[in-house]
Structure formats: structure tokens, C-alpha cells
Amino acid sequence: MGRRYDYDESRIGVRPNPKGNRPRTKDRPAHADAVIGMVTGVDRGRWTCLVEGQPVVAMRARELRRSPIVPGDRVGLVGDTSGADGSLARIVRIEERSTFLRRTADDTDPVERVLVANADQLAIVTALADPEPRPRMVDRCLVAAYDAGMHPLLVLTKSDLADPQEFLKSYAGLELSYVVTQVRDDGMIEGLGELHSALADRMTVLVGHSGVGKSTLVNVLVPGTDRAVGHVNAVTGRGRHTSTSAVALELPDGGWVIDTPGVRSFGLAHVDPDSFIDHFPELAAGTDDCPRGCTHDDEYCALDAWVDAGHAGTSGRARLESLRRLLRSRLGTEED
Incomplete structure (x- = not known):
């Protein structure tokens, strides 16, 4: 009788490898044959891309599952790119x-x-009334534009309800480009020619909170778009979100606009607070006399004397307050 624990190698079972015997590798295919397209829209895990003028629907490859793919992105595509x-x-x-x-x-x-x-231009759309303009939101968008290396453009709507010059006084020191518009009784938009000129041959992002008339402008700029138009709540003074996703639209005379959903906040957690002053060029030179470690929002800050001496222009005090509001909000020391 053999010993209980004598084994024969031929009797040992080997568990099969369901994934095959090839060693795992982190190397990914180069996809040298990929065609280039531009993302124009995103909808429920599918991306619409424009390839040589033809819309192509695509999914995201597994290796890109954590990478955001957004309108304006230029991407490499493989598989069926016929658009059928x-x-x-x-x-x-x-x-x-x-x-x-x-x-x-x-x-x-x-x-x-x-x-x-x-995108190379950020168009900040704000109504002059109904709803009331929100200068702090405009300031935040300006900081985001400067941080991204984009040219800012103010697009002021509903100029028939308020004087645009009153609003523009706060931004005189920045020498911002702006366009003033209003919808006439016949449905036409005054200032449309100037807006077309400002958008021509550029990739422009339209941002603004709900109810400012952003979708109305898009529908006129790109006929047949039919972006949903919202209305302002008479009680809260706020608009209702209508656009639910960003979409890139080609302008008939050249250029692109990317319409984004209306926003009620524009957080700047990604922007270094120390760089805020760089986005207020009329104030930046006044920091030379600030003490070491100055936050530009304390009693020893040299910016107050700089502004009082008139070096920052007539809007200097308003711009300094804008800078300090942003700093306090960014650092969590004051509600915006």
C-alpha cells in the first residue's frame, strides 16, 4: 500500500487561463491610421465629431475612460468613420x-x-436688466478667460431696458471688447453686425447665467439651431436652465460658437489666488510697494494708496473691490 501523500505529476490539474497566456503589457497601439475630427457635442456617452464636414458618432476607447472629452477637442478616430x-x-x-x-x-x-x-475667445453674455447684471460673475469669467489664455468679450443684451454705459464704467480700466445688443419688436437684433464681426473666424465660447438671452443669440447667429429659450422667473429674478449640454456650432460666415448651459456659479478653485492680481493689469503695478506676504486684502496693502492716487484710473476703486471679493470668495472668507 503506497503512502497516502505520494503524488504523480500527471495527476495534478492545471487551472486554465481564460485570458490566454500572453503577458500583460501597458503598451497601447499607436493608432497611426486614426483620422482627426473635432468634437461638436456630447450626449449620453456618445460624442458627435466632425470629420471633413461629415458628422460621425463615436464612443470613447477604454484607455480614455477617465479623460474628459469636450466640445472643441480634436480627437483621433478609428473604426467606422463613414458617418452612416x-x-x-x-x-x-x-x-x-x-x-x-x-x-x-x-x-x-x-x-x-x-x-x-x-477656443480662443470667451464671450461673457450678460443682460443689463431682467435679470439684473451680476458683476461678480463677470469678474469670475474674466479671471477664467485670462487663466486659460483666451480673449474676453462682453456681450450685453437687453440694452433697451438699461443704459450699458453704467455697467461698462466698472470695466473701463481693462479696455475690454464689448458688443451691445437688443431684440427689436420685429424679432431682429440690433448690434448683430458688430457681433458677427467679433465672432468671425474665431472659436468662441458663450457663457452666462440663465435668462440673459444667450440661446436667443445663438438661434439668430446659426439659423435652424432651435436652442431652447428660457424665461426669467418674476419672483426670483433668475432664469431657467434651457441648454443642458455644450454644443459647437459653425457660423455661416466662418468661425464657431460653443453654446454652454447657463450657470449660476463659476468656481475658481483651479486658479492660484496669487495669480489673481495678474488678471487685473491696471492694479498689478501697484503691488510693488506691498509688504512681503501681502494678500492684497489687508490694512498694509499698498493698493489702496495706489488707487487713491489715481494710478488705476476712474474705475480703480471698483476694480480693487472686485479683486478683493474674488480673493475672499476663493479663500472661503466671504460669500460671493
């Missing part, structure tokens, strides 16, 4: 971005959200 009904390509690569606009939910949220990519 029912076809589905695959996004395998995101090309290098020239710019990307970001925001956070608030000034303490560590998670930043990329809104659009490769």
Missing part, C-alpha cells in the same frame, strides 16, 4: 489642446471641470 446611420467610431486619442476653459462647482471644490477646448 447606425455606424459607431471609437475615440482613441485626444490631440494636444491649445486652450481649455475650466471651472469648479465652487471655490472649495477640488474637482475641476473642463468645459470646452481649443
